[in-house]
Amino acid sequence: MTIDEARTTDTEAPGRDSSSQQAIGTLIALLALLWLFWSADFAWVIVLGVLIKAAVYAVSAMSLNLEFGYTGLLNFGQVGFMLVGAYTYALLIPHELGRAGTAGGSWPLWAAVIAAMVAGVLLGLVLGVPTVRLRGDYLAIVTIAIAEILRLVVRALPGLGQSFGVIKYNEPFDDLMPGFVEDWAQALDVPPNQLWLFLVAWLTVVAVLGAMALMIRSPWGRVLRGVRDDEDAVRALGKNAFWYKLQSLMIGGAIAGLAGVLFAIDQGQISPAKFLPLVTFYAWTALILGGAGSLVGPVAGSVIFWVILTQTSSLAGDLFPEWSSTAVSATRFILMGALIMILMVFRPQGLFGKREELSLEIQ
Amino acid sequence: MRSNDVRSSDTRSNDVILSCRGVRKHFGGVVAVEVAEFDVERNTVTALIGPNGAGKTTLFDLITGFVDPDGGTIVFEETDITDKPAHAIARDGLVRTFQLTRILNKMTVLENMMLAARQQRGERVQNTFFRRRDIAHQEAEIKVRALALLERFSLLPLAYEYAGRLSGGQKKLLELARALMTDPTMVLLDEPMAGVNPALGEQLLRYVLELRDEGMTFLFVEHDMDIVMRISDRVVVMATGEIISDGTADDVRSDPAVLAAYLGDHAQEDIAEAEGEQP
Numbered sequence: 036m037t038i039d040e041a042r043t044t045d046t047e048a049p050g051r052d053s054s055s056q057q058a059i060g061t062l063i064a065l066l067a068l069l070w071l072f073w074s075a076d077f078a079w080v081i082v083l084g085v086l087i088k089a090a091v092y093a094v095s096a097m098s099l100n101l102e103f104g105y106t107g108l109l110n111f112g113q114v115g116f117m118l119v120g121a122y123t124y125a126l127l128i129p130h131e132l133g134r135a136g137t138a139g140g141s142w143p144l145w146a147a148v149i150a151a152m153v154a155g156v157l158l159g160l161v162l163g164v165p166t167v168r169l170r171g172d173y174l175a176i177v178t179i180a181i182a183e184i185l186r187l188v189v190r191a192l193p194g195l196g197q198s199f200g201v202i203k204y205n206e207p208f209d210d211l212m213p214g215f216v217e218d219w220a221q222a223l224d225v226p227p228n229q230l231w232l233f234l235v236a237w238l239t240v241v242a243v244l245g246a247m248a249l250m251i252r253s254p255w256g257r258v259l260r261g262v263r264d265d266e267d268a269v270r271a272l273g274k275n276a277f278w279y280k281l282q283s284l285m286i287g288g289a290i291a292g293l294a295g296v297l298f299a300i301d302q303g304q305i306s307p308a309k310f311l312p313l314v315t316f317y318a319w320t321a322l323i324l325g326g327a328g329s330l331v332g333p334v335a336g337s338v339i340f341w342v343i344l345t346q347t348s349s350l351a352g353d354l355f356p357e358w359s360s361t362a363v364s365a366t367r368f369i370l371m372g373a374l375i376m377i378l379m380v381f382r383p384q385g386l387f388g389k390r391e392e393l394s395l396e397i398q
Numbered sequence: 399m400r401s402n403d404v405r406s407s408d409t410r411s412n413d414v415i416l417s418c419r420g421v422r423k424h425f426g427g428v429v430a431v432e433v434a435e436f437d438v439e440r441n442t443v444t445a446l447i448g449p450n451g452a453g454k455t456t457l458f459d460l461i462t463g464f465v466d467p468d469g470g471t472i473v474f475e476e477t478d479i480t481d482k483p484a485h486a487i488a489r490d491g492l493v494r495t496f497q498l499t500r501i502l503n504k505m506t507v508l509e510n511m512m513l514a515a516r517q518q519r520g521e522r523v524q525n526t527f528f529r530r531r532d533i534a535h536q537e538a539e540i541k542v543r544a545l546a547l548l549e550r551f552s553l554l555p556l557a558y559e560y561a562g563r564l565s566g567g568q569k570k571l572l573e574l575a576r577a578l579m580t581d582p583t584m585v586l587l588d589e590p591m592a593g594v595n596p597a598l599g600e601q602l603l604r605y606v607l608e609l610r611d612e613g614m615t616f617l618f619v620e621h622d623m624d625i626v627m628r629i630s631d632r633v634v635v636m637a638t639g640e641i642i643s644d645g646t647a648d649d650v651r652s653d654p655a656v657l658a659a660y661l662g663d664h665a666q667e668d669i670a671e672a673e674g675e676q677p
Contacts, residue, residue: 041508041545041557249527254512254520254537261502261513268500271462272514272580273488274521282523395503395562 060326060386064335067342076349079223083233089341090236091297095318096325096333097243098290104327105251106283107263108167109175114314115182116288119158120151120295121305122195130204133196144207148296155292159285167280182312190307200306208232208300236297240334243290248330250286259283294318320371324378326385328392335386343371415440415584415615416492421460421470423453423639430456432639433470438584443606443616445626447650448636449660454619455497457636458586462494463487475583489516491583495590497619499569503562507553507572510561511544512537514579544579550605551575552598566593571602578609587618591625603629627651635659 071082095113102108110116126132127142127150142150166177189195205228212231220227250256258279261269266276298314299305317340325336344367351358351366358366378385384393418436422429431453438444446454459465461472463484472480479487488494502510518540519525520533548554551571556564561572570593577585591599606616607629620626626633626647633650635643637659643650650656 038545038549038554041548041554042542044558246527249530250523253523253526253533254518255523255526257505257509257513258521260505260509264502264504265500267464267484268496268502269513270464270484271488271494271496271500272576273485273493273516274513275483275485286523391560392504395560 057387060332060335063386064338067339070346071342079225080229081345083223083225083229085341085345086338087229087233087236087297087301089338090233090240091294091301092318092321092341093240093334093337094236094243094297095291095294095314096321096337097240097247098287098294099318099322100327100329100333101247101250101259101290102283102287104322104329104332105256105263106259106280107171108280108283108287109171110178110284110287111175111312111315111319112162112178112180112182113291113318114310114312115178115185116155116158116291117295117298117314118182118185118189118310119154120292121299121310122189122201122295123154123292124148124151124296125201125204125299125305126195128204128207131202132199133193133201134199136202140204144211148293151296152289152292155288155290155295156285157288158292159288160281163281163284167277167284179312179315182310182315186307186310189310196306198306198308200304200309202304205300205303208235232297232300236301239293239297243293244330244334251330320375323375323385326388328389329385329387332385332387339386340371343367343374347371413440414438415475416461416617417473418457418461419471419473421457421472422468423456423460423465424468429639431460431467433457433636433641436634436641438615438617439632440615441610441613442631443610443618443629445630445633445647446617446619446636447621447623447626447633448642451638452636452659453639454636455588456639458494458588458619461487462492462586488580488582491581492586493577493580493582493584494586495570495573495577495588497588497592499566499573501561501564501569501572503560505561506558507548507561507564508541508544508557510572510576511548511579512540514576515540515543516580547575547578552601567595567598570594571598574602582614584615584617587616587620589619589621591620591622599625 071085095117098116099110099113102110124147125140127140127147128144129138129140131138140147162178162181166174169177190198195201209228209231212227216231216234217227220230223230251259258269258274261272261274262276262279262283266280269276269279298309302309321337321340322333323336324339325332325334347367347370348364351363351370352360355363355366382390384390414437416438418433421431421433421436423431436457446457448454456465460467461474461479463479463482463486467480470480471478474487474490474492477490479490479492482490502513505513518533519529519536525533545554545557548557551574553568553572553575556568561569564572570590574585574587574590590602594602603625610616630647633643633645633647634641635650635653635656642659643653643656645653
């Protein structure tokens with residue numbers, strides 16, 4: 036290779052567009068979508084419901100992807116970031132709070148959304164400054180603890196509604212719905228506000244994906260990936276690795292705060308019981324399925340995750356009609372676990388991840 | 399070699415670029431480094447040698463901010479860098495490589511190089527949204543510089559390979575090339591020749607001397623005495639954390655303290671080998 040040849044070659048990493056891997060991933064994601072439509076009791080209400088959840092967790096998984104896939108930070112407290120985002124949003128816009136249903140909140144919706152993201156940034160900062168210096172596994176333990184502490188604190192504080200939580204905060208969001216959505220909703224036979232949330236949630240996914248692409252494919256993203264590979268090497272080259280890790284956690288926090296807002300709107304009411312560690316693990320599962328360190332991976336992973344989780348319950352119900360509904364709903368988690376195990380054996384990099392990168396990890 | 403000797407005696411004008419005073423580091427009860435006085439002159443190649451466990455790498459770590467000293471001061475270009483964090487010292491122009499290479503395996507060789515360039519506008523996250531044209535322009539410049547360096551180190555054909563695919567010797571070369579991408583004024587090399595094939599190593603040594611003649615300063619740890627004797631303007635010998643000898647290659651070779659340090663340890667083989675290689 037001469038310098039001139041090298042100069043005109045695209046700077047991007049090899050395997051970024053390893054098309055066969057991408058094709059398989061895309062195919063599986065499309066099959067999952069098809070499965071959603073192919074069922075005896077097909078209804079748009081169900082499809083939209085699943086895809087809204089998929090969008091919420093796609094945003095959350097993209098945040099984890101920035102932190103883990105590109106920076107190597109193990110955040111097992113994602114639900115804490117979502118809780119902070121959800122509560123900030125719900126408490127600032129008009130709502131009713133706690134057992135008494137005290138009315139409160141006067142912020143406009145856009146300001147509450149920004150505040151939710153800022154809250155995520157601040158949590159990332161507060162949590163990051165003392166812990167980002169720790170080795171990866173310690174950070175994981177600290178984050179899981181922080182998320183639990185946040186949940187228990189919210190449950191204890193009357194000002195935050197305790198276990199009754201916050202309700203009736205969705206009016207400002209529904210009020211923003213443009214007229215055409217109602218016509219579409221009628222055609223699909225779904226509630227207009229569900230279709231409205233579906234559109235907003237997926238627009239958010241696209242916007243976050245676009246922002247991620249800009250950030251990751253820049254020199255900034257290059258430093259993050261450097262920190263992921265070996266932070267001492269990056270420090271030796273004059274980059275403040277600590278600050279980059281903090282930035283990753285803060286921007287990841289903002290995205291998780293946004294996921295929290297979507298989560299709150301989708302749930303219609305929030306309470307501490309909705310923010311169990313399970314939420315974190317769902318987001319992680321979506322990320323691992325799709326492939327950490329790939330841009331579209333978390334989005335595809337989240338769709339596949341939610342399709343499988345919902346469709347397998349009806350599948351198990353059909354196959355074993357004599358089973359109780361508890362047994363049937365437990366079956367889907369068994370199936371999900373088996374699926375992840377199979378994936379980890381045959382495709383440890385996830386559907387969209389790069390196998391080459393994984394093989395380079397073991398030196 | 400003669401011309402180099404002449405040159406180094408010319409430049410030895412007492413222009414100190416790096417100076418350590420009373421630098422101390424203990425690990426538990428073990429004295430790792432106890433250096434009373436250690437200066438490096440600008441525009442020279444200084445070798446740091448000594449038996450295993452002499453504290454050479456720890457001294458590197460102390461100078462470059464990867465380990466905090468228990469006491470003493472380190473001054474680089476008239477700035478006290480004793481308490482500066484590692485990245486700030488690197489930004490000041492004092493850059494190091496590692497004994498065990500630290501290559502960013504999951505990035506390409508070219509990305510490894512481009513990452514190292516300093517003052518990149520695209521390293522600020524807000525600029526990745528609002529100053530994209532600026533960044534693209536700067537990226538093109540950095541890329542040209544990186545490719546030219548890679549060519550000099552015979553790594554150009556590998557520019558778009560994952561760095562993790564490189565051989566041990568190639569990784570050593572990449573690490574040195576990457577350090578040079580930061581436009582350093584002084585480079586600390588920890589065993590730069592380990593695992594590098596001799597022909598390529600020869601090329602690398604010539605390059606180091608060229609860079610010195612252009613004004614760069616080198617301090618390096620190396621166990622290959624042949625190389626040490628050939629390219630160093632000055633040789634500093636450490637043993638059990640202290641500097642026991644300091645002078646030209648010839649001075650050091652005939653210093654009884656140095657022989658004692660090597661022979662006193664289990665490193666007789668080292669010195670025998672070194673002597674054997676000297677014609």
